[in-house]
Amino acid sequence: MTIAMAPFDSLKTIVADEVIQSFEIVWQNLGKPGGWWTGQQRIEIAEEVRTSNQPSLVERVSDLSQYSHGEGEGISTYVRAVVRKIAYESSSIDKGTYEEIVKVLGEDRYAELAAIVTQVVPIFVLSDLLDFPKEELPIAEDGDPTKERPDDLVNTVGFLPTFSPKGLPHVAVSLSLAQADNARRMLLVRSMYSGTNFDEMIWEHRCLSRQQIELVAARTSAINECFY
Numbered sequence: 531m532t533i534a535m536a537p538f539d540s541l542k543t544i545v546a547d548e549v550i551q552s553f554e555i556v557w558q559n560l561g562k563p564g565g566w567w568t569g570q571q572r573i574e575i576a577e578e579v580r581t582s583n584q585p586s587l588v589e590r591v592s593d594l595s596q597y598s599h600g601e602g603e604g605i606s607t608y609v610r611a612v613v614r615k616i617a618y619e620s621s622s623i624d625k626g627t628y629e630e631i632v633k634v635l636g637e638d639r640y641a642e643l644a645a646i647v648t649q650v651v652p653i654f655v656l657s658d659l660l661d662f663p664k665e666e667l668p669i670a671e672d673g674d675p676t677k678e679r680p681d682d683l684v685n686t687v688g689f690l691p692t693f694s695p696k697g698l699p700h701v702a703v704s705l706s707l708a709q710a711d712n713a714r715r716m717l718l719v720r721s722m723y724s725g726t727n728f729d730e731m732i733w734e735h736r737c738l739s740r741q742q743i744e745l746v747a748a749r750t751s752a753i754n755e756c757f758y
Contacts, residue, residue, distance in 0.1 A: 537553070537554055537557050537665055537666075537668075538550050538553050538554060538557075538665060540662055540663070541553075541656075541657070541660070541662060544660065545656070545660075546721075548721045549721045549722055551721070552714075552717045552718050552720075552721040552722070553653055553665075553718075555714060555717060556649050556650070556653065556714050556717075556718065557665070557667075557668050558668075559710070559711075559714060560572060560573065560576055560646070560649070560650075560667065560668055561573050561667070561668040561669055561670040561671050562671050562673070563671065563672075563673040563674060563675050563676070564642050564646075564675055564676070564708070564710070564711065565638060565642055565675055565676050565677060565678055565679070565707075565708060565709075565710070566636075566638045566639040566642050566675050566677060566708075567639065567642055567643070567646075567675060568670070568673070568674070568675060569670035569671040569672065569673060570604075570670040571604075571605055572646055572670070573667050573668070573669075573670045574604050574605045575605065575609070575613055575643055575646045575647065576646055576647075576650045576667055577667055578605075578610050578613040578614065579613060579614075579617050579647055579650050579651060579654060580650070580654060580664055580667065582613075582614055582617065582618075584618055585614065585618055585619075590618075590619055590622075591611045591612075591614055591615040591619060594608065594611055594612065594615070594627070594630060594631065595630075597610075597611045599634055608634060609635070609643070612631055612635070612640075612643065613643065613647055615627075616643070616644050616647045616648070617647050617651055620754075620755075620756065621754065621755030621756065625689060628640075628689045637690055637691065637707060638677075638679055638707050638708075640690070641690055641705050641706075641707035641708040642707070642708040642711060644705055644708070645705045645708040645711035645712050645714075645715055646711060648705070648715050649711065649714060649715050649718060652718060652722060653665065653718075656722075679707065680693070680706060680707065680709050682694070683706065683707075687700050687703060687704065688700065688704050690704070690705070690706075690707055691706070691707060692704060692705075692706040692707070693706040702716055723743070723747070724736075724740075724743070
């Protein structure tokens, strides 16, 4: 008899419990209807990340206008291209590209799509780095998107409307339009970056010191052209 493994069981012996728990929370909500995408569409967005790879120079998404907006049984080729651009070419999304995308998708759908992508990318990258198979995606749940948009947004942080940072790093509020997904994204950030010790200047709970981790983070951001 084959016993089905719980999500991320294969990683539990080598990855911290707090990190695994944040992965599980993402998976528990990934297939549920969101604010602007159905559960099935959300899974298809995540699947595009799961099954795609870093593109070569000639494979990059240079012209979004060549992709169809038509949605049949699944998400459109345009949406798939936007997913890959966020996952692998985010540094190329300037104000002009952003405006082109939201003209088609709208601010809210774009924010939720970006929030889904930025939740699954670090999970899949960690699996690749550890040479573990990527986790199978959850089953999509039925239901309609809520189409709820947060109030009290400002237009002074980034391209998208956001909550006021009020002392928080801008990256923490960058996807405020997708409020629930953004909260789960930041849960991932906290668990994988520092755990419960984020506000402490000296870390003794990780193999690397805070200074070493900040150096790795800064270098990784520079290589990926991720600036905020």
